[in-house]
Amino acid sequence: KAGVTQTPRYLIKTRGQQVTLSCSPISGHRSVSWYQQTPGQGLQFLFEYFSETQRNKGNFPGRFSGRQFSNSRSEMNVSTLELGDSALYLCASSLGQATPGGYTFGSGTRLTVV
Amino acid sequence: LAKTTQPISMDSYEGQEVNITCSHNNIATNDYITWYQQFPSQGPRFIIQGYKTKVTNEVASLFIPADRKSSTLSLPRVSLSDTAVYYCLVGGHGSSNTGKLIFGQGTTLQVKP
Numbered sequence: 001k002a003g004v005t006q007t008p009r010y011l012i013k014t015r016g017q018q019v020t021l022s023c024s025p026i027s028g029h030r031s032v033s034w035y036q037q038t039p040g041q042g043l044q045f046l047f048e049y050f051s052e053t054q055r056n057k058g059n060f061p062g063r064f065s066g067r068q069f070s071n072s073r074s075e076m077n078v079s080t081l082e083l084g085d086s087a088l089y090l091c092a093s094s095l096g097q098a099t100p101g102g103y104t105f106g107s108g109t110r111l112t113v114v
Numbered sequence: 115l116a117k118t119t120q121p122i123s124m125d126s127y128e129g130q131e132v133n134i135t136c137s138h139n140n141i142a143t144n145d146y147i148t149w150y151q152q153f154p155s156q157g158p159r160f161i162i163q164g165y166k167t168k169v170t171n172e173v174a175s176l177f178i179p180a181d182r183k184s185s186t187l188s189l190p191r192v193s194l195s196d197t198a199v200y201y202c203l204v205g206g207h208g209s210s211n212t213g214k215l216i217f218g219q220g221t222t223l224q225v226k227p
Contacts, residue, residue, distance in 0.1 A: 040218060100206075101146065107157055
């Protein structure tokens with residue numbers, strides 16, 4: 001079966017711009033979580049959506065937002081980009097009430113802010 | 115969620131068995147112990163998960179002592195392609211943390227020829 005698909009794979013943006021990243025989960029998975037990975041902070045949880053509702057949220061500023069559509073596809077948006085937002089953004093899908101081993105990650109979107 | 119502690123890095127040679135130990139002193143009764151592998155510029159990939167004693171699959175074994183305060187991931191006969199970062203996580207189904215996995219620093223395994 002198809003895995004988790006993230007688009008685009010690479011992105012270069014300028015400070016102050018906004019960006020939208022997309023994540024298509026595994027068919028049948030209704031939960032999508034987003035993570036930011038940087039060399040300094042490691043993997044950090046951004047938020048999780050289930051059935052179009054945000055169920056959980058990490059400690060990121062309001063510039064980071066997301067949404068989920070009825071087909072479970074999810075998007076995350078970062079507004080007013082800062083240099084520090086340069087990172088690998090990963091999404092993971094699961095059935096919704098998963099143990100930690102029940103998550104499948106995509107390959108990520110590498111965002112570079114210049 | 116329980117905090118985990120694992121070595122920052124390890125070196126090994128091809129064909130050797132590698133054991134990576136993780137400490138999780140505050141593990142809760144309903145927590146599972148889970149290991150993920152991550153290659154550069156890719157998302158983490160699930161390796162193995164267990165609750166107690168020993169679990170084995172086609173790629174690894176997971177040893178969990180009776181007190182569950184630590185665990186050991188065992189990779190048999192590693193190859194160069196096993197060079198990656200390995201993360202140990204603990205957690206359960208808890209509704210207050212849905213979708214949220216807590217990743218520590220991980221262990222960078224370098225396999226040499």
